[in-house]
Amino acid sequence: AQTVTQSQPEMSVQEAETVTLSCTYDTSESNYYLFWYKQPPSRQMILVIRQEAYKQQNATENRFSVNFQKAAKSFSLKISDSQLGDTAMYFCASGLRGGGSNYKLTFGKGTLLTVNP
């Protein structure tokens, strides 16, 4: 079974500053994907960013970027120019191929990020 660990239950950052959320995972598979999802108070799960394990280049989506260290099995999320709307629970997830060519997601416990004005 795979595991995903988010070691920071809570974090806070000042508006406009940069914050990094940590995630480590454990898998023996070579074909997998990694994700960060955001869950604001509305509880909607929103995809923030995804990374294919076979790609060396770190994924970037506007203010969000990842630091993917495959050998260390680390997948951190950096949020630049933090905004009040970034306040949410952030979940790291790994996806392994299951039956039917689908990917089964395993989620970490989440990090509650608060952006302060």
Place this chain on the structure above:
Amino acid sequence: DAGVIQSPRHEVTEMGQEVTLRCKPISGHNSLFWYRQTMMRGLELLIYFNNNVPIDDSGMPEDRFSAKMPNASFSTLKIQPSEPRDSAVYFCASSFPRGGRDTQYFGPGTRLTVL
């Protein structure tokens, strides 16, 4: 384009009652997933379907839980009889069949409270 639709958004019921949660995946998506979120256990995959066929139900907690997908645009998750420990937020997610098969898009969730 409409996202994943779930109903009801909130459900309050009494122990022993049957509960049915509903999900409409994004049009064109052929994979559908049911998750449960609790404070204690986080987000757990319960079951998923590919082309309306259940592929993996190893996460279904017990026989009181059942899920069906009678067609490509509708799925149900049923709990019978319900118990207080079933109280949780239940999410449905769907994924795109080609290229982005790895990315799942979530519905807004159903908050279930069993008294």
